[in-house]
Amino acid sequence: MKKCRRVKNLVLISFMIVFLTGCQKENRNVSDVEIADSNEEMLVAVNVDASSTELPFESVWLNRNKFWGSLIFQGLLIANENISNVEPDLCEEFIISTDGKKYTFVLKENLTWHDGEALTTEDVVWSIENYLKVKETNGFVKKGLQEIRGADVFERGQANKISGISVRGNDITITLKEENVAFLSAIAQLAILPKHCLENIPLEEFSNCYFWKMPIGSGPYKVIINVDDKEAVLTVNKDYSGKLPEIRQIRYKVLDCPGTDYFDFAISSDPDVINQYMQNSQYNVVKTNNLYYRYLIFNLDKRTGENEGILKNPQVRKALMLAIDRKRIVQEIYEGTAAIIDGGIPKEDSWYIQKDSKDVEYNPILAKHILTLSNFDFSKTLILTRYNMDGLSEKLLEEIAECWREIGISVEIVPIEDDATNKLFVEADWYDVALKNLSAVDYSEWYFEYSSENELWSEILHARKEFDRLIDSINHSLYANELKALYSEIQKREDNLVYKIPIAIVPQYVIYNKEHLHIPEMDFPNLWYHYDLNLAEWSIIE
Numbered sequence: 001m002k003k004c005r006r007v008k009n010l011v012l013i014s015f016m017i018v019f020l021t022g023c024q025k026e027n028r029n030v031s032d033v034e035i036a037d038s039n040e041e042m043l044v045a046v047n048v049d050a051s052s053t054e055l056p057f058e059s060v061w062l063n064r065n066k067f068w069g070s071l072i073f074q075g076l077l078i079a080n081e082n083i084s085n086v087e088p089d090l091c092e093e094f095i096i097s098t099d100g101k102k103y104t105f106v107l108k109e110n111l112t113w114h115d116g117e118a119l120t121t122e123d124v125v126w127s128i129e130n131y132l133k134v135k136e137t138n139g140f141v142k143k144g145l146q147e148i149r150g151a152d153v154f155e156r157g158q159a160n161k162i163s164g165i166s167v168r169g170n171d172i173t174i175t176l177k178e179e180n181v182a183f184l185s186a187i188a189q190l191a192i193l194p195k196h197c198l199e200n201i202p203l204e205e206f207s208n209c210y211f212w213k214m215p216i217g218s219g220p221y222k223v224i225i226n227v228d229d230k231e232a233v234l235t236v237n238k239d240y241s242g243k244l245p246e247i248r249q250i251r252y253k254v255l256d257c258p259g260t261d262y263f264d265f266a267i268s269s270d271p272d273v274i275n276q277y278m279q280n281s282q283y284n285v286v287k288t289n290n291l292y293y294r295y296l297i298f299n300l301d302k303r304t305g306e307n308e309g310i311l312k313n314p315q316v317r318k319a320l321m322l323a324i325d326r327k328r329i330v331q332e333i334y335e336g337t338a339a340i341i342d343g344g345i346p347k348e349d350s351w352y353i354q355k356d357s358k359d360v361e362y363n364p365i366l367a368k369h370i371l372t373l374s375n376f377d378f379s380k381t382l383i384l385t386r387y388n389m390d391g392l393s394e395k396l397l398e399e400i401a402e403c404w405r406e407i408g409i410s411v412e413i414v415p416i417e418d419d420a421t422n423k424l425f426v427e428a429d430w431y432d433v434a435l436k437n438l439s440a441v442d443y444s445e446w447y448f449e450y451s452s453e454n455e456l457w458s459e460i461l462h463a464r465k466e467f468d469r470l471i472d473s474i475n476h477s478l479y480a481n482e483l484k485a486l487y488s489e490i491q492k493r494e495d496n497l498v499y500k501i502p503i504a505i506v507p508q509y510v511i512y513n514k515e516h517l518h519i520p521e522m523d524f525p526n527l528w529y530h531y532d533l534n535l536a537e538w539s540i541i542e
Contacts, residue, residue, distance in 0.1 A: 044067065057226070059207040060072075060073055065527055068234075069191065073218070073219050075187065079185070083531050086188045091106055091108065101176045105124075106170055106171055112218065119192070119194070119218050123193070129162060131190060140189065140444065144189075146453070147177055147183055150162045185441075218237070219237065220245050221235065222235060233252075236249070246538065263513070266510075267509070277511045285511050286511075288508050292505060294506055297433070297436050297460070298433055300499070301461060302460045307382070310380055320433075322364070323406075323409075324362065326362065326503055327362065330503065333395055339504060341504060344447055378409060382404065382411050382432045389415070421456065424436070426459060444471070447494070448471055450467040466493060467493065470489055508527050
């Protein structure tokens, strides 16, 4: 690995930088900003996967636990480092009624945002209300918030406020329609955002607005510089309500190529990067237990033109799955760092429903036979798309297309270059199959995509209700055996309908320089779940 010389100054720029604050444009000079000595800094490579050319400050409501999200934002609660329980974060305490329907959160006194504005109960209520209205959000959190009494009426625009939320002083009381064991976990994943910065942003622009250039939160670190979306500087937030970190500043940067520059901490799912640093004795490489799904989705309802209706038959969709040599493709592309899946629950889990091998294994002869019996029109060209621009996604899609070509199907790959959400779900009349990924908190998110209440997915699957009863029962299940039976039933239903083709779960790996950065021993559970990273105990090794 090429190791670049570490410089004493953090940023080698002497000219004026124009950048955006979270709420307004501002001109500042780097010399005006307090920069800590380089001996106290931690360098963080955010792009060792080479999957993006930009610094990935993005909507924290869509991807809650980007590493920088844990540095910048807080919620009412936070999961402990083993994600076995939740603890107060912005609140002093929380009280649950005996019937399990009413939660009272007591907000801490004198909370502030990074820009010095007061953080109040208004910000909390505003965040809950707008999370229900913004389309690009995490399904697990939204499901939890939809359990609040009056949330459905508010979400439909038939009420100006949520009847199940009341505020008295610093107390925020939330009343649910019925007891829900997952509610606290959902609240722990909800990042509270500053109303004064975002209240005038149209909801359709929320995920792409200027706020995400220089996001403002209340967490242990605040962003002070973003240089050309390639490098950001974060310093300790001295007004943080928790225990202050020992490391005073973080340089958060993009690497054009893995292994070409020095870093202290990174998170990666790229097999080349993972294997490279496994061979480097200077670094620790720790596998996490995150749920990062890669799979194909079918456009069944929005497709127009000559291919309209070509995928309506579930036998056709099943044949397309049988035609893909998933085991070989996953092994070759991910080099042993990912696991093939047949559904939303991994094989190693005790709840996995073991399928008959003939239903899922690679069988191109049977696939072509099924297509022929189903009167599949081989003269049509399937349009296959993807929105990830990284090399692994490109290679994965090419391998899938080649499998289909081998049984006589014409395939054209047309990547999405515009807004992925609109192109996949709203303006979706142009493609047949898409490669998608899902960063999930738990298994229920995989199946929630089939819910008739999922507005985006209903665009391409129509408002189907086959899964609604089971999804609702899973959300309210109190017992492990009951949950096991529900997952078994919902998996069988998915097997019959074949709305998606599961490909793999791709674990993330934490990579850090153990000679320069001390991290207390921890398991790093699911990184898509926001939990306490115990940042106050991280330190630079002199």
